[in-house]
Amino acid sequence: MQDRSLMLTGPTRGVVVDVHPTYIEVDLKFKGTTESEDMDLSYLVVASSPGGPSYRAEASKRSTLELTYVRMYDSVEAAISVKLKKDGSWPGCRGLFTASTASLEDMEILLLAFKGDRLPVNGKGRIEFSRRVVSVELRGKLIFSAKALQGSDEKGVRRVRKTFTPKRAGKSKENIKIGSCEMEVTVTWSLLPSCKFDYDNSL
Structure with a gap:
């Protein structure tokens, strides 16, 4: 068997911990x-x-x-969706979309990596992410990043970053642009139950 490296994107949602260990x-x-x-x-x-x-x-x-893995306290779920507002040429041969928190900015969670000069969108113009839900501290910040890469290294990178303030519920929206591609980023916020009692009372 050849040596191979694989990166998994799951679980797609945070694991709720109410007992130790x-x-x-x-x-x-x-x-x-x-x-x-x-x-x-x-x-x-x-x-x-x-x-x-x-x-x-x-x-x-x-x-x-x-x-x-990282432990977070008093966190919320952020469901990230990006819609293409104006189609255009992607300024690179690869693309990378990630999310992180301000407290752990160097630990970026991969949402999508693709090759080519076209964004992978569905029939409604939304980018098809491999992962779209991340956990964020309620008192922290969510950092969304989109990068266009020119080659195997990261030279000639064009990058856009947007910072979102978490909410207990509702949505946050921001517009971004890379090259001639204009996109709308929507983050839908929801509480992450901290224990089984919260699940039972939400039914």
Whole structure:
């Protein structure tokens, strides 16, 4: 088997922790044409506690899994949607859309990476993100970033960043432009229940 690196985008929503320790289980497989042809890739169970590490590397027979996670308190969910307002040529041969929080600005969450000079949009003109929901501290800031890249390195980068202030509910909108592509960024805010009691009372 050749050495390969894979980056997973899940889980797409934050994991609500109401007891300590909380166990995070990761079970990865190569999918075959039938279930009997599935191949185990990696299996990992991590106990997450307030004073524990946020990074761990675990080796198995076929792979090494690197798991990174961050604990957030009093956080909200931000569902990010971007609509193309004016179609145009993407100023580069690659594109990168990410999100981060002001407190962890260097830990960018990948929303979409694509190649080519056209944005991947659906029939309604919305960009088809690989991931669109992130968690943000209610008292923090959400940073949305769009980058146009010219080559394999990051030379000739054109980048736009927008900062959003979290809300308990509602929407926030901002317009951005890269080259001749004009887009509208919409963030829909919702509370992230802090314990099972909140789930039960929301039904």
